[in-house]
Amino acid sequence: MPFELKDIKQIRKRSGLTQGQxxxxxxxSQSLIAKIESNRIDPTYSKTQKIFEALENINKQNQTKAGSIIHRKIVSIAPNENVKKAIKIMKKHSISQMPVIENEKLVGLVSESIILDSLMNKKSDCVKDIMEDAPPVISAKTGINIITDLLRHFPIVVVADNGKLKGVIAKSDLLKQLY
Known part of the structure; x- marks a missing residue:
């Protein structure tokens, strides 16, 4: 997150820090922070960088992590299942995409749009023939900024710990967390 000098006081207070901290x-020095916040000094570039780095580190520490917004129940399908079963599962759980898992390994992704495309183009009835590449796998410690960036490009991200799938995060989970 880019910072500006005029915002230091507001960011510091939002983070619960005193000038001294x-x-x-x-x-x-604390007096440098006070002078910057009161607009009485134009600090050097190196001092400004140190302050911004400290604020960024605090921001990262306070950031929501994947583990706190994860949807732990993984609704998935095997690659050898038929598309009709995928539709039935998605309708039952009111989801628009789901991971394709084989032998506890993430192998792909199937979504409403993929299924619609396969139905319109009369492609195969087997999930493995229509699935897309697997979505990104992240750690439960991954911050919300990275998750947000990934969800701009993928419909879901999968959360794993030591190679074991723990859950998924969809755009709707992120929206629930933010609002």
């Missing part, structure tokens, strides 16, 4: 984290 921010100064200590940034390796600068």
């Amino acid at each position: 921010l100064a200590k984290l940034a390796g600068v």
Whole structure:
């Protein structure tokens, strides 16, 4: 997140830090922080960078992690199942996409749009023939900023711990967390 000098006071207070605490984290003096916040000084580039780095580190520590927004019940389908079964599962669970899992390994993704495309183009009735590449797999410690970026490009992300699938995060899960 890019910071501006005029925002330091607001960001510091939102993070619950005193001027002294921010100064200590940034390796600068408390009086420098006070002067910057009151617009009485134009700090050097190196001092500004130290302050911004400290604020960024605090921001990362306070960030929501994947483990707190994960949807732990993984609704999935095997690659050798037929498309009709995939539709039935998706309708039953009110989902628009689901991972394709074989022997506890993520092998692909099937979604409403993929299924519609296969039906319109009379493609195969087997999930393995229409599925897309597997969605990204992330750690439960992954921050919300990275999750948001991934969900701009993928309908879901899968959360795993030591190679074992723990859950999924869809755009709707992220929206529930944010609003």
